[in-house]
Amino acid sequence: MTESDELMNKYGEPLRYDRNFKGPRQRDRSCTDVPCLLLFALFLAGWGFIAHYAITHGDLNKLMVPTDSFNQKCGIDSSVLHKKHLFFFNLEQCIDPLVPITGCPTPQVCVESCPTQTFIWDTMHDSLSYEELRSRLICLTDEHKANIRSKADMQRAIDQNLCARWYIKSAPFLNRCIFEFSPQMCEFIPSFLLKGGRSRRQLMLLPGNATTEPELQAQAMALSMSQALVLPQSNGRLDPVEEEPAVQCRRRLNDAVIKEKMKQTDTRLAKMVGNLVAHFYNGTHDAQRLGEEIVEDLVNSWSIVLVACFCTLIASLVFIALMRWLSAPILWFSIFAVLTGLLVAIYYTVRQYIFWEKTPTVPIHGLNLQSTVKNVLQNQSTWLYLSIFVGVCFVVILLLVIVLRKRIRIAIALTKEGSKAVSSVFSTVFFPIFSWVLFIATIAFAIGVGLYLGSIGQLSFRMVQRLNEAGQVTNEPCVCEGPAINYTVGSACDPQLFEKHCYNKQASTTGFFQQSQRVACSQTTCSFVDIDNPPLVRWAIFYNIFGFLWLSFFISAFSDMVLAATFASWYWTFKKRDVPYFTLARAFGQTAFYHLGTLAFGSLILAVVRLIRLVLEYINEKLKKYDNAVTRAILCCMRCFFWLLETFLKFLNRNAYIMCAIHGKNFCTSAKDAFNLIMRNFLRVITLDQVTDFLFFISKLLLTAGAGVATYYFLANNPAIVQLHYRAVPTTVVVIAAFLITSVFFGVYSTAVDTLFLCFLEDCERNDGTPEKPFFMSKQLMKILGKKNKLPPRQRRSK
Numbered sequence: 001m002t003e004s005d006e007l008m009n010k011y012g013e014p015l016r017y018d019r020n021f022k023g024p025r026q027r028d029r030s031c032t033d034v035p036c037l038l039l040f041a042l043f044l045a046g047w048g049f050i051a052h053y054a055i056t057h058g059d060l061n062k063l064m065v066p067t068d069s070f071n072q073k074c075g076i077d078s079s080v081l082h083k084k085h086l087f088f089f090n091l092e093q094c095i096d097p098l099v100p101i102t103g104c105p106t107p108q109v110c111v112e113s114c115p116t117q118t119f120i121w122d123t124m125h126d127s128l129s130y131e132e133l134r135s136r137l138i139c140l141t142d143e144h145k146a147n148i149r150s151k152a153d154m155q156r157a158i159d160q161n162l163c164a165r166w167y168i169k170s171a172p173f174l175n176r177c178i179f180e181f182s183p184q185m186c187e188f189i190p191s192f193l194l195k196g197g198r199s200r201r202q203l204m205l206l207p208g209n210a211t212t213e214p215e216l217q218a219q220a221m222a223l224s225m226s227q228a229l230v231l232p233q234s235n236g237r238l239d240p241v242e243e244e245p246a247v248q249c250r251r252r253l254n255d256a257v258i259k260e261k262m263k264q265t266d267t268r269l270a271k272m273v274g275n276l277v278a279h280f281y282n283g284t285h286d287a288q289r290l291g292e293e294i295v296e297d298l299v300n301s302w303s304i305v306l307v308a309c310f311c312t313l314i315a316s317l318v319f320i321a322l323m324r325w326l327s328a329p330i331l332w333f334s335i336f337a338v339l340t341g342l343l344v345a346i347y348y349t350v351r352q353y354i355f356w357e358k359t360p361t362v363p364i365h366g367l368n369l370q371s372t373v374k375n376v377l378q379n380q381s382t383w384l385y386l387s388i389f390v391g392v393c394f395v396v397i398l399l400l401v402i403v404l405r406k407r408i409r410i411a412i413a414l415t416k417e418g419s420k421a422v423s424s425v426f427s428t429v430f431f432p433i434f435s436w437v438l439f440i441a442t443i444a445f446a447i448g449v450g451l452y453l454g455s456i457g458q459l460s461f462r463m464v465q466r467l468n469e470a471g472q473v474t475n476e477p478c479v480c481e482g483p484a485i486n487y488t489v490g491s492a493c494d495p496q497l498f499e500k501h502c503y504n505k506q507a508s509t510t511g512f513f514q515q516s517q518r519v520a521c522s523q524t525t526c527s528f529v530d531i532d533n534p535p536l537v538r539w540a541i542f543y544n545i546f547g548f549l550w551l552s553f554f555i556s557a558f559s560d561m562v563l564a565a566t567f568a569s570w571y572w573t574f575k576k577r578d579v580p581y582f583t584l585a586r587a588f589g590q591t592a593f594y595h596l597g598t599l600a601f602g603s604l605i606l607a608v609v610r611l612i613r614l615v616l617e618y619i620n621e622k623l624k625k626y627d628n629a630v631t632r633a634i635l636c637c638m639r640c641f642f643w644l645l646e647t648f649l650k651f652l653n654r655n656a657y658i659m660c661a662i663h664g665k666n667f668c669t670s671a672k673d674a675f676n677l678i679m680r681n682f683l684r685v686i687t688l689d690q691v692t693d694f695l696f697f698i699s700k701l702l703l704t705a706g707a708g709v710a711t712y713y714f715l716a717n718n719p720a721i722v723q724l725h726y727r728a729v730p731t732t733v734v735v736i737a738a739f740l741i742t743s744v745f746f747g748v749y750s751t752a753v754d755t756l757f758l759c760f761l762e763d764c765e766r767n768d769g770t771p772e773k774p775f776f777m778s779k780q781l782m783k784i785l786g787k788k789n790k791l792p793p794r795q796r797r798s799k
Helices: 001-011 034-057 129-137 142-146 151-159 185-196 200-204 213-224 246-278 285-301 302-358 369-376 381-402 406-426 426-430 432-454 494-500 535-571 583-594 595-626 629-661 667-680 680-719 726-765 779-785 792-799
Strands: 085-088 108-111 170-173 178-181 460-467 479-481 500-502 522-530
Touching: 034 432, 034 595, 129 151, 213 779, 285 302, 285 726, 302 381, 302 406, 302 680, 302 726, 381 406, 381 460, 406 426, 406 535, 406 680, 406 726, 406 779, 426 535, 426 726, 432 726, 479 667, 494 500, 494 522, 500 680, 535 629, 535 726, 583 595, 583 629, 595 629, 595 667, 629 667, 667 680, 667 726, 667 779, 680 726
Parallel strands: 085 178
Antiparallel strands: 085 108, 170 178, 460 522, 479 500
16 A cells, blocks of 8 residues: 555545635635534623623722832721822822833822822921921821921921922822812913022022912922923023913923933933843943943934834835745745855854964953953854854755755745735735734723722731831731730731721830820731632633633634635636735625634634643642642643644644635534645645745845844944944844834735645645646646646637
8 A cells, every 4th residue: 555545545535626616705605613603602792791790890999099108008008097098209200101110219108188289398498387387298107297396307307208398289090199280380480490590409499489379389390390491591591481471381391391201211211221131240330331321222223223114114015025026036045145144154153263262361350241242252162162053054954955945946936826915915914903903902801801800809908017127027016905806917807997906015005094095006007918809700700811812812813714715715716817806805704704603613722722721830830839840740741732732723723714714614624624635745734834934934034134234234334323332232123123023924924825835735636737627826836746737728828
């Protein structure tokens, strides 16, 4: 028995000619996998019910309760039970894009109500009395405010940042005190600055002659951003106040705030990058400087990066379009460019190895990044290992090219066909935007439902002791009586009972007036831990996660089938000039009307496997603390198995969607037909599929490298356009962005080639080139395979 007969017995006979088969046509179709579609619809309806229940019974305020600088939940923890609002000492430090990452650096304290008037210590400390100033003072803790006995104590507390230096009339927003500016405030800023001068020191020495709320707010804003708000000078004189309209002033105020925030953002981003770099070596000062230089280069070169990304996008489109006519030269050039590059790399690494082997050096003992890189590059072993690695890569790639040269020719022909298909239906290049919009909507919906579900339940509290400045636990003798007598540190508690029945035993006095002289615990609190979700809500959260996975895979499957139906329609049109108009729209409608059930079936399988992988990852995280070798080995094997299973199912589903788009059969039949077709052409599939993927990778690598090299040399040869510390910084950003851009466009191209490849295999089995069964493949493919169409002369001329 020959190998072909064995494959036929095992994976079915080749497809036979069917005179009624005309490719993906709507009139021959019916709805597929209707039960799966109904199940998916019921699942989405259940997801919608859970979303409605979550929005109705959930309360995002539980998740958005503000936390002060002492990690106390305002209005919830026992020590701040009656203080529901969060006050910021300097709110303008929180108006920063990096706050969600780095946090707001200003001190924050819980207060009973937001301030209803503006306070400026620098201009009020002489004009107001001690009692009035003390009533307006907002400090970190009540103890700090209680220790203030005079204006000198106030000055000392403000200098130590224990009390706020200034604040503006505020209104609560999400229980956070936000500035409430008066509409007339901006009208006082120019005159105030003209009287006070340009420096912050002069502004702080101004007399407290402001009486109205707008004037006070103008003073506070001037103190925080004095340099940005000053009017420009002309001929050594300031412009008159009367010539500055209020509208122009407000615009200048907004511009000043934006400039100030951008300046602070750059500075803090530089610190963050510096701290990140500092983790890799001990040179903290050099790391900070390196971080500042990197951020400065990014800020100065953002326009160059955008232009380079746009040029990469255009180059990708042009590259795909050129492959319609020049696919062979372009792809062979890509292969030989890589081989040439590897040869150059071998020559350079061997030369460097010989040079550093003959040149004795002493390692540089600096702790900065530059010294580390120099030590690595001056090590002869580095160049030896690099030369071996590059040499092995060159030999492997060269042998693959020699052995698979005929397969590469077929792959080139397929990429040329794919280029023709994409160029014929050019709207497919931008179709992924539709999928991205659906993905973003799905992510937003799942996150919103998850947040609302997470807010359903009872708040849980625990009795804890604060840490002092040294990071040690305080030893406050906090005693509880009555209903709270069983409260101990670390146990559950109720904040209201804790506030009424717990006190500091050492600070309290005993005697007849014991009850009235108890001192509340200041270092021990009943603090919020988390929200205890009911069991049904936990299952709903699990349902929400699975819904996100299922819907995400469904959207991806829908995009794949629409593109597959589009390119299959192009292939199975004998005369390519007769390809119908609105092919993509027809494929979209065909998929939406007939095959949503098939997509639901395939995406359900992938969602189940992905959920199992997530559960395994969760179990692995939980079992890490036990450090059991047997458990780790079992989990590693299971994770590897399900990763391989998901990879195989993605490959099978993709081909099943293509077969469903062509023939309109259900998921199981399409998957079976695709699998049998692939296995009957196993060697051809493995070779051509991998070679095609390799060629696409080479093309993406070539475009990415071209973008990086062009950006680097442009920056090197045009230093007057932008001043940079490291040209590699914007070049690296361009390389990453270019690879992502090319991956998007070549993703559509890859779908086209995969679809045309299955159509090509089916074409080889169905047809033999006779007038009754002509091949639909291109002449180049027929020439490579040694086949041709035996068409009548009239049909041959009209083709």
